[in-house]
Amino acid sequence: MKKLALNIKKLTKIYKKKNYALKNINLEVRKGDFFAILGQNGAGKSTTIGIISSLIKKTCGKIKIFDTDIDKENSKAKCNLGYVSQEYNLNQFEKVENILFTQAGLYGISKKFSKVRIYKLLQDLSLFKQREIIVKKLSGGMKRRLMIARSLVHNPNLLILDEPTAGLDIELRKNIWDYMYNINKKEKKTIILTTHYLEEAERLCRNVAIIKKGRIIKNTSMQSLLSKIDRNTFLLETKHPLKKIPYITGVKLQKKDSYNFIISLKKGTKLNEIFNIFDKANIEIVAMRNTSNRLEERFLNIIEKANIEYKI
Template identity: 45%
Template sequence: MYAIEVKNLVKKFDTNTAVNNVSFNVKKGEIFAFLGPNGAGKSTTINMLTTLLRSTSGSALISGFDASKDPKKVRKTIGIVFQDSTLDNQLTAYENLYIHGKIYGYKGEDLKKRIDELLYFVELLEVKDTVVKNFSGGMVRRLEIARSLIHEPEVLFLDEPTIGLDPQTRSHIWEYIQKMQKKNNMTIFLTTHYMDEAELLADKVAIIDNGKIIAEGTVNELKKIVGHDCISIKFEEIPKDLDSKKCELKEDGRVHYYTENADSEIPKIFEFAQEHGLKIQEISYKKPNLNDVFIKLTGREIRAERENSKISMRPLMMMGRRGF
């Protein structure tokens, strides 16, 4: 059963096609990572899936509901953690969750119990009466995760949930994400520019560039795109005749050679250099990771910059007050 079904999704802004015929499915209970460089179409896609933008054509079903035709039903089944904080920093942690819970119809003792459970889950129960403006970045993120879960959503959208956080706090957030996914068999749609985050968390990954999905599969399946090992060689003088099928010349002058077995290939590289009078200044190798896949497919790394969204995501906070 699919929690998210996207078919031939298109979004045009005047003459610009931001999302171009995108299709993918996300199974129920799966963590799905959606990766792409700035301007690739990530934010536009997630805005359509969460009903903040209407698609030009195509369809997106969330828990069986059409995001364009049944936006109110979709909003009741999803939770979202935005890139930018949408908490009221003049209110306490408890008050932020209380208001959000009321929007989703919770009240009385049921609401109070639900808030305490979530604050305990994200380890903020002891500071529930502290004003949010006094929270650290990691505490704010944990509170936003708690808020997104208050109505027990079937699908949770995490848009760059750990951006700007230090490695230790990021690791802490990962633990919460994995715990809540396992506890509730929740479907999670994750966008991130941290490749290690996607490798650790995702059951499946899709890479989008220039509005189109250029690769999709498990992390191990995608790694096969670049081979098993990558040997990096820095020659004193770059060889003129490189095997374009196996070698890539990088901007820093290094040659990347992809092979299934680096141990057996490295001696051959030294033999090649000796035969052709080439001097090797540096040589190293590593197993491929998701970042290698991304660079090979897009020609660049994901930057830690934020995309310029064409629509603010803050209005979703008010949707409940308009009857969803």
């Protein structure tokens, strides 16, 4: 049996007035996995991450990081854990490299032994030229990459990322995706990701848990989750203004504007047959693109179907 990087049993968090943030969460993340925790705002994602990282006190339950109980051996557990928070939490007036050396010192790593690793992290995350600049002068993307570097200074085996690309442009998000993919694949680091960018989870993660109202309502592989989708959606552009959309059995067609319409069809439907019908109707297609966000479709469907009520 493969070793677990994270093992959560019956994790519960209750705030005042018997308000459940989490209720009996059970979760296992295997060593080397790239795992997504998804949920709407207030579902319990950040609370779960906060408890794992010892930033929030749990009401009850057990958490082990690589077989180390966070209650019994907290310092040992933390040595195996790197955490990147959603919010920037950097000293704005400290130099970039000093932040990393300070972090190394917190884990008992001397400046001499940490220098090689810190400089490599700065190079890998395209921050080496900025190493002597104070944080205040960095862009948002640079600050985010610095937080990732800081979380990796002590070379943890488990990395938790809470909305790591929030507010970043597409290019910066892709750069961070590529870096995370590489350290998961090449360095075998276990990564847990929470994100509202569902395409991010679909691209990177092999397994996924969906939380609603503090409970896990789905825990499966990404492949299994997406295999349940039975339709594809495309945006088609016509050469001439569209007057009328033909009726096609089993196919949903929706006019978007004079030159564009959306087509939704069951998985496995042959597009050639559809285009033959368009040809007969004198509809000339000049462009087509897939607009399906597969994970978003499944996520919304699962959230809508889950009916959770707490009985206290």
